Amino acid sequence: xxxxxxxxxxxxxxxxxxxxxxxxxxxxxxLDSHKDxxxxxxxxxxxxxxxxxxRTRVFIGNCYSxxxxxxxxxxxxxxxxxxxxxxxxxxxNLVPQNWGADIRSWLTVFADRYPLLEELRLxxxxxxxESLKFLALKFQNFRALSLLSCDGFSTNGLxxxxxxxxxxxxxxxxENGIDDIIVLLNFASLSSDIDFDALERxxxxxxxxxxxxxxxxxxxxxxxRLLVRAPRLTELGTGSFLQELNAYQCPDLERxxxxxxxxxxLSGLYEATALYLPVLxxxxxxxxxxxxNDAALQNEELAKLVVHCPCLRRxxxxxxxxxxxxxxxxxxxxxxxxxxxxxxxxxxxxxxHGVSESGFLAVSYGCRRLHYVLYFCRQMTNAAVAxxxxxxxxxxxxxxxxxxxxxxxxVTNEPMDEAFGAVVKTCTKLQRLAVSGLLTDLTFxxxxxxxxxxxxxxxxxxxxxxxxxxxxxRGCPKLRKLEIRDCPFGNAALLSGxxxxxxxxxLWMSACKVTMNGCEVLARERPRLNVxxxxxxxxxxxxxYKVYVYRTVAGPRRDAPxxxxxx
Amino acid sequence: MxxxxxxxxxxxxxxxLMSRSSDKALPSSSSGGDEKKSSLNLxxxxxxxxxxxxxxxxxxxxxGVSLFGKDLESKSSVLGFALSPSKSSVSxxxxxxxxxxxxxxSKWVFSASNGKSEVDLAKGGPALLSPRSGKEGDNGVNTLxxxxxxxxxxxxxxxxxxxxxxxxxxxxxQGAGGSEHGSAPAAKAQVVGWPPxxxxxxxxxxxxxxxxxxxxxxxxxxxxVSMDGAPYLRKVDLRTYGSYSELSTALExxxxxxxxxxxDSHGPLGQESLSESRLADLLNGSxxxxxxxxxxxxxxxxxxxxxxxxTDSCRRLRIMKSSEAIGLAPRATEKCKSRD
Numbered sequence: 043x044x045x046x047x048x049x050x051x052x053x054x055x056x057x058x059x060x061x062x063x064x065x066x067x068x069x070x071x072x073l074d075s076h077k078d079x080x081x082x083x084x085x086x087x088x089x090x091x092x093x094x095x096x097r098t099r100v101f102i103g104n105c106y107s108x109x110x111x112x113x114x115x116x117x118x119x120x121x122x123x124x125x126x127x128x129x130x131x132x133x134x135n136l137v138p139q140n141w142g143a144d145i146r147s148w149l150t151v152f153a154d155r156y157p158l159l160e161e162l163r164l165x166x167x168x169x170x171x172e173s174l175k176f177l178a179l180k181f182q183n184f185r186a187l188s189l190l191s192c193d194g195f196s197t198n199g200l201x202x203x204x205x206x207x208x209x210x211x212x213x214x215x216x217e218n219g220i221d222d223i224i225v226l227l228n229f230a231s232l233s234s235d236i237d238f239d240a241l242e243r244x245x246x247x248x249x250x251x252x253x254x255x256x257x258x259x260x261x262x263x264x265x266x267r268l269l270v271r272a273p274r275l276t277e278l279g280t281g282s283f284l285q286e287l288n289a290y291q292c293p294d295l296e297r298x299x300x301x302x303x304x305x306x307x308l309s310g311l312y313e314a315t316a317l318y319l320p321v322l323x324x325x326x327x328x329x330x331x332x333x334x335n336d337a338a339l340q341n342e343e344l345a346k347l348v349v350h351c352p353c354l355r356r357x358x359x360x361x362x363x364x365x366x367x368x369x370x371x372x373x374x375x376x377x378x379x380x381x382x383x384x385x386x387x388x389x390x391x392x393x394x395h396g397v398s399e400s401g402f403l404a405v406s407y408g409c410r411r412l413h414y415v416l417y418f419c420r421q422m423t424n425a426a427v428a429x430x431x432x433x434x435x436x437x438x439x440x441x442x443x444x445x446x447x448x449x450x451x452x453v454t455n456e457p458m459d460e461a462f463g464a465v466v467k468t469c470t471k472l473q474r475l476a477v478s479g480l481l482t483d484l485t486f487x488x489x490x491x492x493x494x495x496x497x498x499x500x501x502x503x504x505x506x507x508x509x510x511x512x513x514x515x516r517g518c519p520k521l522r523k524l525e526i527r528d529c530p531f532g533n534a535a536l537l538s539g540x541x542x543x544x545x546x547x548x549l550w551m552s553a554c555k556v557t558m559n560g561c562e563v564l565a566r567e568r569p570r571l572n573v574x575x576x577x578x579x580x581x582x583x584x585x586x587y588k589v590y591v592y593r594t595v596a597g598p599r600r601d602a603p604x605x606x607x608x609x
Numbered sequence: 610m611x612x613x614x615x616x617x618x619x620x621x622x623x624x625x626l627m628s629r630s631s632d633k634a635l636p637s638s639s640s641g642g643d644e645k646k647s648s649l650n651l652x653x654x655x656x657x658x659x660x661x662x663x664x665x666x667x668x669x670x671x672x673g674v675s676l677f678g679k680d681l682e683s684k685s686s687v688l689g690f691a692l693s694p695s696k697s698s699v700s701x702x703x704x705x706x707x708x709x710x711x712x713x714x715s716k717w718v719f720s721a722s723n724g725k726s727e728v729d730l731a732k733g734g735p736a737l738l739s740p741r742s743g744k745e746g747d748n749g750v751n752t753l754x755x756x757x758x759x760x761x762x763x764x765x766x767x768x769x770x771x772x773x774x775x776x777x778x779x780x781x782x783q784g785a786g787g788s789e790h791g792s793a794p795a796a797k798a799q800v801v802g803w804p805p806x807x808x809x810x811x812x813x814x815x816x817x818x819x820x821x822x823x824x825x826x827x828x829x830x831x832x833x834v835s836m837d838g839a840p841y842l843r844k845v846d847l848r849t850y851g852s853y854s855e856l857s858t859a860l861e862x863x864x865x866x867x868x869x870x871x872x873d874s875h876g877p878l879g880q881e882s883l884s885e886s887r888l889a890d891l892l893n894g895s896x897x898x899x900x901x902x903x904x905x906x907x908x909x910x911x912x913x914x915x916x917x918x919x920t921d922s923c924r925r926l927r928i929m930k931s932s933e934a935i936g937l938a939p940r941a942t943e944k945c946k947s948r949d
Contacts, residue, residue, distance in 0.1 A: 447800070
């Protein structure tokens with residue numbers, strides 16, 4: 043990073059005098075976006091330094107791409123750290139336990155270098171109770187903890203956080219699948235009032251608590267008690283919505299929700315039924331995000347609810363609402379930008395359940411601002427998808443999962459190539475794409491040719507030959523994450539990305555045709571990549587069953603478990 | 610994915626049970642050894658109204674009710690109408706016991722609101738006349754069928770579901786995806802990590818129950834159930850129920866034959882439908898009381914303590930004639946009502 047070449051040294055010193063470092067730092071401190079900051083840091087040495095001193099938040103997309111020492115060495119004033127660990131397919135049980143991504147080594151460094159750390163946001167990392175305890179003890183200013191899809195901890199660890207962190211404003215511990223006791227503090231049974239009192243006290247103490255999400259062991263009347271103590275809540279994740287309330291509890295609950303004037307995000311609602319949903323209505327006026335994927339609503343229930351949510355921008359539902367439910371959404375929520383429809387019964391092969399192409403179509407007609415969709419369905423047609431993207435050309439995230447692998451267009455029986463062709467041709471802003479259904483190499487030719495802004499691509503049970511993957515690797519200039527499973531792509535495809543992988547965050551290939559030889563070649567040609575092969579009892583000799591490739595400045599992992607082979 | 614385990618009345622196991630992937634969110638889905646197999650077989654002897662952990666889409670098909678998947682039964686109003694007029698009786702994994710006895714404390718004396726038991730019986734029909742009956746052979750279902758009022762069943766169902774169902778199940782049992790013609794490989798349903806849903810998202814109630822049952826694997830809670838006047842006892846696995854209402858329903862199913870038999874001796878049976886209404890009358894007559902022996906050896910009335918406590922302490926169940934349980938039943942009713 044050379045400084046700009048001066049026209050003449052006088053002008054340069056004049057410029058330098060006008061721009062002392064402190065000012066530059068002050069200016070750069072107003073930059074929020076990581077991309078902007080990265081760009082600024084490349085301008086000159088002065089800017090690089092100003093940027094690193096003024097940065098308070100750092101985002102690390104792959105915890106193994108860098109070491110905590112390097113991070114702390116470059117950025118001395120960090121207050122907020124976001125870290126992502128395991129490859130995404132670990133969510134679907136494709137990565138064995140003890141793979142790694144433990145936060146502890148990071149915390150040890152942070153305790154020393156960032157004692158004023160305030161926020162920690164982790165995704166797919168292993169966090170033990172000891173780590174949580176360490177966190178609670180070492181960071182006096184700690185305010186916000188978010189654990190998304192993490193494992194390794196229990197409510198004991200969370201209890202320490204809750205008890206020790208005096209400045210807690212945010213505690214988001216959902217989506218971690220903790221089984222036994224699924225909430226913040228130890229709730230062994232409903233009758234254990236003592237523990238609930240502790241939660242209540244915590245909530246009362248944190249009078250600026252903005253975000254609170256609990257799990258389903260918290261009942262409605264307990265929720266009511268929490269709500270009245272947290273009037274500033276903007277994000278609420280309720281517990282169970284299934285409880286018999288007596289005559290005075292119900293209006294109390296309605297009042298409590300009515301008092302939540304600032305709520306813009308609502309989730310939880312476990313086991314919600316039509317009976318108690320109306321208590322939510324007064325809290326929905328400003329709702330922008332409604333997460334119903336733990337409440338299997340029927341179409342009428344959803345219809346009645348969304349009528350009260352005119353400002354809704356993001357909606358997550360289960361496919362129990364059916365196409366009719368989605369039609370109701372299309373009518374009530376014209377500002378909808380994001381829709382996610384999850385399957386209530388992913389392993390049920392009956393095709394008369396769930397949603398189909400018509401629900402998606404309806405939403406595309408009613409919600410023209412739709413730009414993010416995740417849609418699990420059992421049938422789809424090329425024509426429907428083409429119409430959908432005609433209606434909503436602004437898609438940035440298009441994730442379509444036709445749940446039966448390799449299923450063609452159910453009307454024409456053709457591959458779904460044209461559907462995704464339409465998506466990439468029409469949606470020029472597309473950043474993330476997940477494909478499904480019966481797909482030939484043609485789909486990937488389309489993607490390579492048209493998806494110029496694509497950053498993340500997920501592929502499963504698709505493609506006909508190496509050509510498919512090659513098209514993508516050669517064609518998508520902004521590709522950062524590529525995850526592939528069960529596709530007929532082999533070494534030729536893998537190696538066609540030699541020029542590409544260092545500009546990407548990572549590549550995952552499992553159950554493809556890649557062999558150990560191919561991986562070894564890749565590792566040899568690109569020493570700045572970590573090429574990790576996970577050994578699996580299903581892999582035959584020579585076959586590289588699960589391959590994870592990522593760029594790194596940290597060298598090979600030092601904590602790799604025995605089943606991970608770094609080539 | 611799910612197989613109608615409970616329809617196989619005498620426990621002829623279904624091989625498909627073992628071949629289902631561990632991804633399936635069913636209590637019996639863990640691929641186990643023979644021991645597990647046999648415990649599942651026994652569980653299959655239970656007839657249950659489709660509830661979390663014990664249901665099959667096939668059965669729902671037989672009902673002709675459009676339901677969104679097995680797990681939904683636990684949440685939707687379908688279950689509501691099936692089990693009880695009151696919504697809050699929808700069974701969840703963990704229920705306060707009062708909730709479970711909501712509105713029907715007299716259930717413990719094998720009575721239920723008329724509508725409820727009628728519907729139960731109707732719904733119980735397909736359970737008894739399982740589509741699998743064709744496949745397993747008659748010996749699979751003869752026992753109960755002979756007990757249950759056939760005419761009632763037939764009325765409710767319009768006949769035994771025919772063989773296409775078993776085929777369908779066979780296909781399902783193999784986990785074939787979607788295709789009637791078996792072109793989908795059997796392995797498809799067992800693909801790890803597909804569809805790409807985070808595992809905790811798999812339907813809540815089912816997976817909770819699955820977990821509960823897995824936990825109990827070491828101590829599957831089979832208890833003997835005896836009924837005064839019945840020629841033989843039954844065994845139930847308490848772990849497969851989440852609440853008193855589920856248990857009660859299951860026991861009603863199991864022992865209704867004896868009740869009807871008993872009824873025979875009382876009055877005219879003439880009509881085709883020894884129907885639901887007659888049974889209901891009988892049940893409402895509070896002929897029986899459900900009691901249990903706890904670990905101290907004392908005989909207690911079922912329903913007093915929270916469900917979990919009950920399953921922990923129950924050693925055996927006895928369906929007692931209310932004449933022998935004088936004074937207990939009404940008081941229990943009072944107690945429950947006052948708790949609400």
